[in-house]
Amino acid sequence: MNARQKLQIDYYINEIDSAIAEFEDSKDPSKLYDLCEQIQAVYSGEISGIDDQYEKICNYSGLIERCSKAISALLKNHVSSSYNPIENELVNNTRNSLQCCPGALEQYDCALAKYESGVFERNTLDDMRLSFEILLKYLLSNDRSLENQIGILGDKLKELNTSVEIRNMLTTVVNYFGKYQNDHVKHKDAVNSNEIEFIIELTSVLMKFLIKTLT
Structure with missing residues:
Protein backbone atom coordinates (compact mmCIF):
# COMPACT_ATOMS: atom_id res chain seq x y z
CA MET A 1 0.00 0.00 0.00
CA TYR A 83 1.03 0.12 5.11
CA ASN A 84 4.68 0.78 5.77
CA PRO A 85 5.58 4.50 5.83
CA ILE A 86 9.05 3.67 4.63
CA GLU A 87 8.86 3.35 0.83
CA ASN A 88 8.84 -0.36 0.04
CA GLU A 89 10.67 0.17 -3.26
CA LEU A 90 13.49 2.08 -1.59
CA VAL A 91 13.86 -0.53 1.14
CA ASN A 92 13.75 -3.45 -1.28
CA ASN A 93 16.32 -1.88 -3.59
CA THR A 94 18.61 -1.10 -0.66
CA ARG A 95 18.32 -4.64 0.68
CA ASN A 96 19.20 -6.02 -2.73
CA SER A 97 22.23 -3.74 -2.90
CA LEU A 98 23.34 -4.83 0.58
CA GLN A 99 23.64 -8.45 -0.49
CA CYS A 100 27.30 -7.61 -1.08
CA CYS A 101 27.78 -6.98 2.65
CA PRO A 102 25.83 -9.47 4.81
CA GLY A 103 26.83 -7.82 8.09
CA ALA A 104 25.39 -4.48 7.01
CA LEU A 105 22.26 -6.17 5.66
CA GLU A 106 21.69 -7.96 8.97
CA GLN A 107 21.79 -4.71 10.95
CA TYR A 108 19.65 -2.95 8.34
CA ASP A 109 16.98 -5.63 8.69
CA CYS A 110 17.15 -5.37 12.48
CA ALA A 111 16.59 -1.61 12.28
CA LEU A 112 13.57 -2.04 9.98
CA ALA A 113 12.05 -4.77 12.16
CA LYS A 114 12.27 -2.57 15.26
CA TYR A 115 10.90 0.44 13.41
CA GLU A 116 7.95 -1.48 11.98
CA SER A 117 7.10 -2.94 15.39
CA GLY A 118 7.03 0.57 16.87
CA VAL A 119 9.40 -0.20 19.72
CA PHE A 120 13.05 0.39 20.61
CA GLU A 121 13.23 3.69 18.71
CA ARG A 122 16.80 4.51 19.75
CA ASN A 123 17.80 0.93 18.99
CA THR A 124 16.43 1.40 15.48
CA LEU A 125 18.82 4.30 14.92
CA ASP A 126 21.70 2.44 16.57
CA ASP A 127 21.19 -0.46 14.18
CA MET A 128 20.94 1.85 11.18
CA ARG A 129 24.18 3.61 12.13
CA LEU A 130 25.94 0.28 12.67
CA SER A 131 24.71 -0.99 9.31
CA PHE A 132 26.09 2.10 7.57
CA GLU A 133 29.37 1.89 9.49
CA ILE A 134 29.84 -1.78 8.56
CA LEU A 135 29.12 -0.99 4.92
CA LEU A 136 31.70 1.82 4.83
CA LYS A 137 34.33 -0.48 6.34
CA TYR A 138 33.57 -2.99 3.61
CA LEU A 139 33.58 -0.45 0.77
CA LEU A 140 36.71 1.38 1.95
CA SER A 141 38.57 -1.77 3.06
CA ASN A 142 39.42 -0.59 6.56
CA ASP A 143 38.21 -0.90 10.14
CA ARG A 144 37.75 2.78 11.03
CA SER A 145 34.86 4.32 12.93
CA LEU A 146 32.22 6.30 11.05
CA GLU A 147 33.69 9.64 12.11
CA ASN A 148 37.11 8.66 10.80
CA GLN A 149 35.81 7.60 7.39
CA ILE A 150 34.71 11.01 6.13
CA GLY A 151 38.05 12.18 4.73
CA ILE A 152 38.82 8.75 3.30
CA LEU A 153 35.41 8.63 1.66
CA GLY A 154 35.94 12.04 0.09
CA ASP A 155 39.35 11.00 -1.28
CA LYS A 156 37.94 7.79 -2.70
CA LEU A 157 35.09 9.58 -4.43
CA LYS A 158 37.55 12.10 -5.88
CA GLU A 159 39.71 9.23 -7.17
CA LEU A 160 36.64 7.88 -8.96
CA ASN A 161 35.95 11.28 -10.59
CA THR A 162 32.79 11.95 -8.61
CA SER A 163 31.83 15.60 -9.04
CA VAL A 164 33.03 17.97 -6.33
CA GLU A 165 29.45 18.97 -5.53
CA ILE A 166 28.38 15.38 -4.92
CA ARG A 167 31.55 14.67 -2.93
CA ASN A 168 30.97 17.67 -0.70
CA MET A 169 27.30 16.86 -0.32
CA LEU A 170 27.96 13.26 0.67
CA THR A 171 30.74 13.96 3.13
CA THR A 172 28.72 16.76 4.74
CA VAL A 173 25.67 14.51 5.09
CA VAL A 174 27.74 11.67 6.54
CA ASN A 175 29.32 14.12 8.99
CA TYR A 176 25.94 15.35 10.22
CA PHE A 177 24.62 11.80 10.23
CA GLY A 178 27.33 10.89 12.75
CA LYS A 179 26.73 14.04 14.80
CA TYR A 180 23.01 13.37 14.98
CA GLN A 181 23.63 9.87 16.26
CA ASN A 182 26.13 11.07 18.86
CA ASP A 183 24.09 14.03 20.06
CA HIS A 184 20.66 12.42 20.21
CA VAL A 185 20.93 8.64 20.22
CA LYS A 186 24.00 7.95 22.33
CA HIS A 187 22.89 10.56 24.87
CA LYS A 188 19.42 8.99 24.95
CA ASP A 189 17.58 12.14 23.89
CA ALA A 190 14.00 11.68 22.74
CA VAL A 191 13.68 11.13 19.00
CA ASN A 192 10.41 11.51 17.12
CA SER A 193 9.01 9.19 14.51
CA ASN A 194 9.43 11.67 11.64
CA GLU A 195 13.16 11.91 12.31
CA ILE A 196 13.50 8.13 12.55
CA GLU A 197 11.75 7.71 9.21
CA PHE A 198 13.97 10.40 7.68
CA ILE A 199 17.18 8.77 8.98
CA ILE A 200 16.16 5.36 7.63
CA GLU A 201 15.38 6.77 4.19
CA LEU A 202 18.50 8.95 4.17
CA THR A 203 20.71 6.02 5.13
CA SER A 204 19.10 3.89 2.43
CA VAL A 205 19.79 6.49 -0.26
CA LEU A 206 23.41 6.90 0.90
CA MET A 207 23.96 3.15 0.89
CA LYS A 208 22.54 2.65 -2.58
CA PHE A 209 24.65 5.40 -4.08
CA LEU A 210 27.89 4.38 -2.38
CA ILE A 211 27.51 0.72 -3.30
CA LYS A 212 26.92 1.63 -6.95
CA THR A 213 29.82 4.08 -6.95
CA LEU A 214 32.44 2.17 -4.95
CA THR A 215 31.93 -1.39 -6.20
Missing part, protein backbone atom coordinates in the same frame (compact mmCIF):
# COMPACT_ATOMS: atom_id res chain seq x y z
CA ASN A 2 1.38 3.40 -0.95
CA ALA A 3 0.75 6.74 0.74
CA ARG A 4 -2.02 7.75 -1.69
CA GLN A 5 -3.91 4.51 -1.07
CA LYS A 6 -3.55 4.97 2.68
CA LEU A 7 -4.99 8.49 2.45
CA GLN A 8 -8.02 7.12 0.62
CA ILE A 9 -8.64 4.43 3.25
CA ASP A 10 -8.09 6.95 6.05
CA TYR A 11 -10.77 9.12 4.42
CA TYR A 12 -13.29 6.29 4.44
CA ILE A 13 -12.40 5.36 8.03
CA ASN A 14 -13.00 8.91 9.21
CA GLU A 15 -16.23 9.16 7.25
CA ILE A 16 -17.72 5.88 8.46
CA ASP A 17 -16.71 6.47 12.09
CA SER A 18 -18.32 9.91 11.92
CA ALA A 19 -21.45 8.44 10.36
CA ILE A 20 -21.65 5.78 13.07
CA ALA A 21 -21.50 8.47 15.75
CA GLU A 22 -24.24 10.44 13.98
CA PHE A 23 -26.41 7.32 13.67
CA GLU A 24 -26.19 6.69 17.40
CA ASP A 25 -27.83 10.10 17.92
CA SER A 26 -30.21 10.36 14.98
CA LYS A 27 -30.93 6.70 14.16
CA ASP A 28 -30.97 7.76 10.49
CA PRO A 29 -29.05 5.04 8.60
CA SER A 30 -29.01 6.70 5.17
CA LYS A 31 -25.44 8.04 5.41
CA LEU A 32 -24.16 4.68 6.65
CA TYR A 33 -25.86 2.86 3.78
CA ASP A 34 -24.30 5.24 1.25
CA LEU A 35 -20.82 4.93 2.76
CA CYS A 36 -20.93 1.15 3.05
CA GLU A 37 -22.04 0.93 -0.57
CA GLN A 38 -19.11 3.16 -1.65
CA ILE A 39 -16.60 1.19 0.42
CA GLN A 40 -17.86 -2.12 -0.93
CA ALA A 41 -17.63 -0.84 -4.50
CA VAL A 42 -14.02 0.31 -4.00
CA TYR A 43 -12.65 -2.54 -1.90
CA SER A 44 -14.72 -5.55 -2.98
CA GLY A 45 -12.37 -8.48 -3.44
CA GLU A 46 -9.40 -6.49 -2.10
CA ILE A 47 -10.12 -6.37 1.63
CA SER A 48 -11.32 -9.68 3.02
CA GLY A 49 -14.64 -9.47 4.86
CA ILE A 50 -15.97 -6.29 3.25
CA ASP A 51 -18.27 -8.16 0.86
CA ASP A 52 -19.64 -10.35 3.69
CA GLN A 53 -20.48 -7.36 5.86
CA TYR A 54 -22.10 -5.51 3.00
CA GLU A 55 -24.22 -8.56 2.14
CA LYS A 56 -25.45 -8.69 5.73
CA ILE A 57 -26.40 -5.01 5.54
CA CYS A 58 -28.37 -5.63 2.35
CA ASN A 59 -30.19 -8.61 3.84
CA TYR A 60 -30.76 -7.40 7.40
CA SER A 61 -31.32 -3.67 7.87
CA GLY A 62 -31.16 -4.03 11.63
CA LEU A 63 -27.46 -4.88 11.38
CA ILE A 64 -26.40 -1.60 9.79
CA GLU A 65 -24.64 -0.23 12.88
CA ARG A 66 -22.90 -3.49 13.80
CA CYS A 67 -21.75 -4.17 10.24
CA SER A 68 -20.61 -0.58 9.74
CA LYS A 69 -18.40 -0.91 12.81
CA ALA A 70 -17.08 -4.19 11.43
CA ILE A 71 -16.28 -2.54 8.10
CA SER A 72 -14.45 0.26 9.90
CA ALA A 73 -12.41 -2.34 11.80
CA LEU A 74 -11.60 -4.19 8.58
CA LEU A 75 -10.32 -0.97 6.99
CA LYS A 76 -8.17 -0.17 10.02
CA ASN A 77 -6.74 -3.69 10.15
CA HIS A 78 -5.91 -3.48 6.45
CA VAL A 79 -3.96 -0.26 6.98
CA SER A 80 -2.05 -1.60 9.96
CA SER A 81 -1.07 -4.80 8.15
CA SER A 82 -0.37 -3.37 4.70
